[in-house]
Amino acid sequence: MSIIPASDAPIQNFEQIDQSFMYTQLLKDIVFEFRYDEQLLKVLIAFCRTQYTGNSHELNTIDKFEQEYELHSPVWWYTYAGFLYPMLNRALRAQELDTILMMGFFIRALHVQIEQLHAEQSNDRHVQVLTVYRGQGMSNTEFEKIKKSQGGLLSFNNFLSTSIDRDVSFLFAESNGMNPDLTGILFKIIIDSSISSTPFALLNNVSHYNDSEKEILFLMHTVFRIGEIKRLNNSDQVWQIDLTLMSDKDQQLSALIQLIRDETRELPGIHRLGLIHCDEENLTTKEQNQVQHEG
Numbered sequence: 001m002s003i004i005p006a007s008d009a010p011i012q013n014f015e016q017i018d019q020s021f022m023y024t025q026l027l028k029d030i031v032f033e034f035r036y037d038e039q040l041l042k043v044l045i046a047f048c049r050t051q052y053t054g055n056s057h058e059l060n061t062i063d064k065f066e067q068e069y070e071l072h073s074p075v076w077w078y079t080y081a082g083f084l085y086p087m088l089n090r091a092l093r094a095q096e097l098d099t100i101l102m103m104g105f106f107i108r109a110l111h112v113q114i115e116q117l118h119a120e121q122s123n124d125r126h127v128q129v130l131t132v133y134r135g136q137g138m139s140n141t142e143f144e145k146i147k148k149s150q151g152g153l154l155s156f157n158n159f160l161s162t163s164i165d166r167d168v169s170f171l172f173a174e175s176n177g178m179n180p181d182l183t184g185i186l187f188k189i190i191i192d193s194s195i196s197s198t199p200f201a202l203l204n205n206v207s208h209y210n211d212s213e214k215e216i217l218f219l220m221h222t223v224f225r226i227g228e229i230k231r232l233n234n235s236d237q238v239w240q241i242d243l244t245l246m247s248d249k250d251q252q253l254s255a256l257i258q259l260i261r262d263e264t265r266e267l268p269g270i271h272r273l274g275l276i277h278c279d280e281e282n283l284t285t286k287e288q289n290q291v292q293h294e295g
Contacts, residue, residue, distance in 0.1 A: 002153075002155045003149050004153040004154075004256065021155055024155065025256075028221045041066065044103060045065070052083055065081055074112075075203060075207060077106075079207040079208040079209055089159065092157050092159075107220075134172075135185070137179060137184060139182060143239070147229055154224050155224070160217070162215070163216070165214050174237075183236075185239055186232060195247040198223075198245055199218075200222070203216070227242035229241050
């Protein structure tokens with residue numbers, strides 16, 4: 001998760017931009033350079049097997065992924081394969097470049113399918129404004145940072161799963177709020193399709209599951225404006241953070257993205273990611289802890 005504080009003065013220096021924000025924006029820009037071939041699938045499969053040595057259930061799923069990859073859609077695999085979802089999102093959050101490169105063809109395929117579903121579903125959508133929710137646990141330190149950044153920007157550096165069902169999302173937030181090291185967070189996300197064309201997709205009929213959570217999936221590095229932040233049930237354990245999907249014409253976001261592109265345009269594709277030097281050990285620890293507390 002990346003946070004850009006609210007500011008009246010535009011960011012003019014490349015080094016002022018949050019590093020994880022830059023990294024995932026660059027990755028999003030080059031996603032279409034990834035290509036699929038059978039050799040890449042074999043490399044990914046071999047890597048996955050090393051990660052799940054001794055786990056017969058996941059190894060069986062990996063075998064199925066290898067044998068039937070082209071029989072199902074990327075969204076189907078994303079929601080079916082227990083090993084795939086955590087591995088992909090951990091790599092995106094923790095900026096594990098080697099894993100991202102191995103999974104690049106799948107990241108591209110999932111990205112493309114979300115865009116296609118969004119285009120198809122836009123024609124059938126009868127409401128312009130949609131509200132979705134996400135429940136998760138957040139470190140108390142990160143929550144304090146968000147509270148100080150009200151009015152600023154927040155981006156999720158992974159593919160973002162949300163639900164139309166508030167009650168399901170609230171249960172995730174509430175359960176995480178019982179941990180003294182975490183704050184339970186219910187994100188309330190407002191999508192106004194009249195001002196934003198950012199792709200997202202309702203996973204009806206394409207997910208492995210029966211749509212029991214009415215899931216909506218956003219592209220990686222979807223950016224939101226941070227709105228109201230308030231307690232729920234008069235408790236410090238669970239808070240609601242209101243987010244609004246960014247407008248296509250938002251000047252702060254457009255300026256940030258343009259600055260990143262201007263500073264990296266001389267480098268070819270993947271080499272742009274090498275510009276971003278994060279403290280990977282600390283970032284990985286923080287993000288792995290976050291993975292365990294989201295829903």
